[in-house]
Amino acid sequence: MNFDLSFYNWDLISKFVAKGFYFSILLTIVSTIGGVIFGTVLALMRLSGKKVLDVPATIYVNGMRSIPLVMVILWVFLLAPFAIGRPIGAEVSATITFIAFEAAYFSEIMRAGIQSIPRGQVFAGQALGMSYGQNMKLVILPQAFRNMLPVLLTQTIILFQDTSLVYAIGAYDMLKGFETAGKNFGRPIEAYVLAAVVYFVICFALSSLVKHLHKKIAIIR
Amino acid sequence: MAMNWQWEVFLQDPGGAYPTYWQWMLSAWGWTVSVALLALAVALVLGSVIGTIRTLPESPWLTRLGNAWVELFRNIPLLVQIFLWYHVIPAFVPALKEVPSFILVVLALGIFTSARIAEQVRAGIQALPRGQRYAGMALGFTTPQYYRYVILPMAFRIIIPPLTSETMNIFKNSSVAFAVSVSELTMFAMQAQEETSRGIEIYIAVTGLYVISAFVINRIMAFIEKRSRVPGFIVQGGTGGGH
Secondary structure (H helix, E strand, C coil), rough: CCHHHHHHHHHHHHHHHHHHHHHHHHHHHHHHHHHHHHHHHHHHHHHCCCCCHHHHHHHHHHHHHHCHHHHHHHHHHHHHHHCCCCCHHHHHHHHHHHHHHHHHHHHHHHHHHHHCCCCHHHHHHHCCCCCCCHHHHHHHHHHHEEEEEHHHHHHHHHHHHHHHHHHHHHHCCCHHHHHHHHHCCHHHHEEEEHHHHHHHHHHHHHHHHHEEEHHHHCCCC | CCCCCHHHHHHHCCCCCCCHHHHHHHHHHHHHHHHHHHHHHHHHHHHHHHHHCCCCCCCHHHHHHHHHHHHHCCCCHHHHHHHHHHHHHHHHHHHHHCCCHHHHHHHHHHHHHHHHHHHHHHHHHHCCCCHHHHHHCCCCCCHHHHHHHHHHHHHHHCHHHHHHHHHHHHHHHHHHHHHCCCCCCCCCHHHHHHHCCCCCCCCHHHHHHHHHHHHHHHHHHHHHHHCCCCCCCCCCCCCCCCC
């Protein structure tokens, strides 16, 4: 077994990995923001107490949570061109998928966060004459976000790991960058090892950060 | 959008090992179930052992080993781990070269999930009141004895709800096996879609099978939870992230 260290050079990073890394990060950030917004809407629908809102949101969330992400990636890639009327790239399709898919998971987190706020807070807002929107925006959601921040960030780390699954539709993410480089230079083993190391370093650093944050938040409360 | 369904596509001949597409699909479902159940067995055994040694008193090295295991396998994406098992590890361990990719996927998925189960087992053990441990010690039990008779029976009951979602996750995650050409449901969906161009019908059927699988597991786990309940304890489940 020969393990060629000269494979690890600047060309590998600049020509193959950088582009994929950029897409993986961008996909993570865009779908976290999009997913949290859409997920919060879904959570509010489920907590509204109105059947017209609750039922579709529940079906959506439970549906998304019972099928594999890879299938959702394939579904959107198949259907999006019909819906939009023209072909779309794998990258755009992946972004739509991740926002739609992660929203289901983020909505469960936000629902737990909203439910963790004592009912007295809602009554206090109402007593001050706030509308539902004002009460949510100024009183409930800021506290729910704060309580759930560590969980939301943990979910974002999972999301970052899941971005590697865009492999199924051939989008060019970080893993694809390493794989392409490995194929081009005939060094797949070195490529996969470095890919694993890079993913590990990023995810481990982020999860250590979340643990630290968790302690900080816990002290304040 | 007017849609003309062509469900007859499932009666066509794929021109391979199976006479029709629906028979191929059922066999693929069998592969999905096999990968998931075998990986679950690996994950439960390893996860219980690793999770337990992380809580042992006065064994800092075992605890460290357990923590390292969890961090290592939790922070690398499953797809990358599958590629490591498929492309990298056989290059260093020649004995694994002859092993079919199905087994490698089972190992990869099992070990990936074991890290998550270990975390739940640890949390379950640490959720028990410390008095339980002391009660065992006071009765003169050795460490293995009070784990076996006092702590673990309660801890495993506590973690049934998160284990339910982990079991459902393992079914969903088995879809990643497509990447190393295990002919499970997702692989079938991709290939049949390409060959027949009837992607929507194929995907609806495959998605349906995944939903049915998830539902069945959910019911089985609810049954186990009900049967194993200790009178006087109300164990509440929580919602969690993860896939």
